[in-house]
Amino acid sequence: MASTATLVLAASALVAAPAAAAESPSVPGPPGPHQVRFATFNTALERPEQGALAAELATPDSEQARNVAEIIQHVRPDVLLVNEFDHDEEGEGARLFQDNYLSVGQNDAEAIDYPYVYTAPVNTGVPSGTDLDGDGRAVTEPGTPGYAEDAFGYGAFPGQYGMVVYSMYPIVTERVRTFQTFRWADMPDALLPTDPATGAPYYSDEALEVLRLSSKSHWDIPVDTGRGRPIHLLASHPTPPAFDGPERRNVLRNHDEIRFWADYVTPRAGSYIYDDEGRRGGLPVGAPFVVAGDLNADPDDGTSHPGAIARLLEHPGITDPRPASQGGRGAAQRQGGANEGHAGDPGLDSADFTDEPGPGNLRVDYVLPSRIVPVRGSGVFWPTVDDSLFRLTGDYPFPSSDHRLVWVDLLRP
Incomplete structure (x- = not known):
């Protein structure tokens, strides 16, 4: 059974954004x-x-870390999911980022303090004990070539590429559900990979017996926003649909990691789901939710499975706010390469990937609320080159991340 850890920092009053966070069009009010x-x-x-x-x-x-913290301080989200933040059992990294970076005003930004922080184990770098990459050997010793490829999720050590949630509002800890250990083979009609040359299953029976669906984890985190029903933050970070072979095992896993949430929020469709405590079923009918994370799938471009992200974007119970930026449009035009052949609107892009060769800039980061939670605003923090805050995102090599922060304002239910 997977353990979880919740950190509660020193309580502080909820604070509004400063009157003049920065004279930049990329900073929302x-x-x-x-x-x-x-x-x-x-x-x-x-x-x-x-x-x-x-x-x-x-x-x-x-x-x-200073640049990342300054971006957060300018946008000032109330509830923030952080992807690609190494997990440690004591939550030390998450606490240190708060104390030494978020709680310290960066340049002209005002410090921000989150009273509630949640983090838990992930599958990246956790040895599976079986051969998952098809090279004929099961590598279980960290530091040995092939270890990351045979872990449940690609990683050099347990917790690499982890996740953290920072919140201004209380997290209903006793109702958190995690799905770290849910097996891929337990999903009905799972897109398990096959050898295209023979049609035989790519994974051995031994591998399928243990292989988990989540490359990191799936978390259902209820957040009490003070208006009655909590909003369930459905957090994940599916594997990139790349770095595989003709069997397309990562493409298919990415699809099913996304499908997991689509089933979870659909009445009766998630009856097969079990969490790390053994509780079964999906989200209660009518519960407000927000699906969030780097989902590594673009609806129009890139290498993800056709229709993968459409399971969420076209779900009848989900709203797509279509957060956008002028910076994304400018980057695609400025960088060219693969971007010139894209079908999607570059203003919706949230990641600045290699242009030649490569997939180009893509929309892969999402904040998707349930339809019962009205949307009041949205955006992607991607400053244009003439913006004073372009220094925080820039072009490669990036001063912060190759991804951009995506935000959505919701009316509390």
């Missing part, structure tokens, strides 16, 4: 009355060795 700002941000704060991130954050000297 504060949410309106009875509104809450949800955001997701793949911060690229993963490190190649276990403990390295916490050691780096123990001082206020990390330039990347």
